[in-house]
Amino acid sequence: MAQKILLIEDDRQTAGYIVKGLGEEGMTVDHADNGRDGLFHATDGGYDAIILDRMLPGMDGMAVLGALRAGGIHTPVLMLSALGAVDDRVAGLTAGSDDYLAKPFAFAELLARLRLMLRRGGVGAQPTTSLACGDLDMDLLSRKVKRGARAIDLQPREFRLLEYLLRHKEQVVTRTMLLEGVWDYHFDPGTNVIDVHVSRLRRKIDDGEAVPLIHTVRGAGYRLGTEG
């Protein structure tokens, strides 16, 4: 069944673009262009996720979020905002949003984060002791990684990077998500440091293999998967 998303965003062009993009990804999107309507739709229920702009006419995004959470509605919320400073992000997350994306954003980033959120909301996190993708195996207890019969020796940080990619396999993972998820950095290191780390990991995983597992998604980030 198609996933149902509620978009609360007052900028018509941005909203149109998100509605179109998510529609192309097979999702159903309802759109509200102000806080009050948004809250009305959200309480009506039935959404898998809500994308909520922070600065809205009528009722501020933080107020909408507060009212939702106070009303016992725990639909995952991805907050969008032009206020992108760390302090603003922390305020948004503290208020009860599940993720926070600063404007301007790439659609791929929005999609990647939304998918991640939907998955978290859908399946309860089960404790796992091993991860796999194709013939790549990662044992989280012994911290050993094997591609087929070949043992791969990874630095601790490379291990965590690969673990993150494996936990989000077949999904687009953006550079910002890697920075936050692997390094816990909430600032922009400027240069292409992440690309260098991924390319090192890729050499260890994919060099000499018939099927590459780490793919670059142009303009978005990376994806770990068996299909190119």
Add this chain to the structure above:
Amino acid sequence: MRVPAFLRSSTTRFFALVFVIQLISGTALLMFVRHIIADELERTSRTLVTELHDDLVADYKQEGLSGLRRLISERLGSTPARDAAVLLDDPVGNQLAGNIADWPPIVPFDSGWQVVTLYRMGRDHPEPMGIIASKLPDGTHLLVGHVVEGDLRVRELTGEAMAAALLLAVPLALLGAIVATRVITGRVERIAETARRVGMGDLSLRVPHDAGMHDAFSDLAASINLMLGRIEALVAELRVVTDSLAHDLRSPLTRLSATVERALRETDDEAAISALERVGSEAGTLLAMLSTALQISRAEAGIGRDRFVATDIGQMIEDLAEVYGPLAEERGFLLSASGTAAGVVHRELIGQVIANLVDNALKYGRAGGTIALSARQDEGAVILSVTDDGPGIAEAQREEALRRFGRLDPARSASGAGLGLALAAAVARLHGGTITLGDNAPGLSVRLTLPQDTA
């Protein structure tokens, strides 16, 4: 001669002033009391002597010399005149009556009140006494006196009491000076402490004062509070302006990058793709500049202090060295991190600053050279430094390098907006610290000195 620093301090001077004034007023008060007592004693003795003298002279006038001699004997025999001294001499100096053997050579025959030391008959020691001498009409001389030994003893005692009181006054004056200095400096310090903490970024603080009181300190506190209110309002205004600016510029940037993203998906034309990618990259640069400029403004306004947390800075630079390690290696640099330090800082901003400095070093340093990150603790401060061995920055240009949009390259050929060092300077100030650019001989050394506990 140089005056020691503590003597130049106005607190010390105020203390000394209060102390000296109290001592002088205490001494003056005691001397006044002593004077009154001495005066009263002398006046009493003088009255006694004058009364006796006048009685004797009146008797002489009535009853003549023989009557006077009888009266002298009577008076000297009575108890109230125990301290009296009288001498009646004939014109050639023979004693006619009294309890003094001879006319004392130091006393003229006709004198007013004076104090002399004389022997009375039957006494084994000379006694100080106040006397009056006069010449009677028949040429005889009359000397009337009153022993003032007791008075002198009282005077002596009051002198001793005064010295003792002065000794006691010194610690009391000291205590008074301490209390007065404490009260005054306490009030000044409360104002100074508020100003210091406001300077550190807590703009909501006000100088505590009792609104009902009307003195110079409450006036000062009220004026300072008025000023602090204005500053707080201005900063709040700045926050609104920067936030609106962020919003108004980010929305079109969002639309721009969305349009580029869509266009990229819909074309296969290599030339169009490369042009669109350039547009996207320029939009990214614009956004990065906007973000950094906003970060600088917010840091300058002291926004973000509530995000200060205890941070292992040594670990942080090690992490950053690890993140940048592969990139540095790829570009032919050796990147190292050393030292340990911990402090209460804005983790993200400090991380951003170090990342920017490493970025700069990678951009301007000498390939094949070393980029060194270090952190150490020194007398309550955390000293963070990033050094490279590139061309460095000439001393005359260092100030310009720290300015917003300050660019050292007039042609602006190198990429970057010239905001990295300005952000570092703003973040250092946010922490109450400083930034210095130095010569790494060769290369640039950027040093951030942050107070260890800025919270």
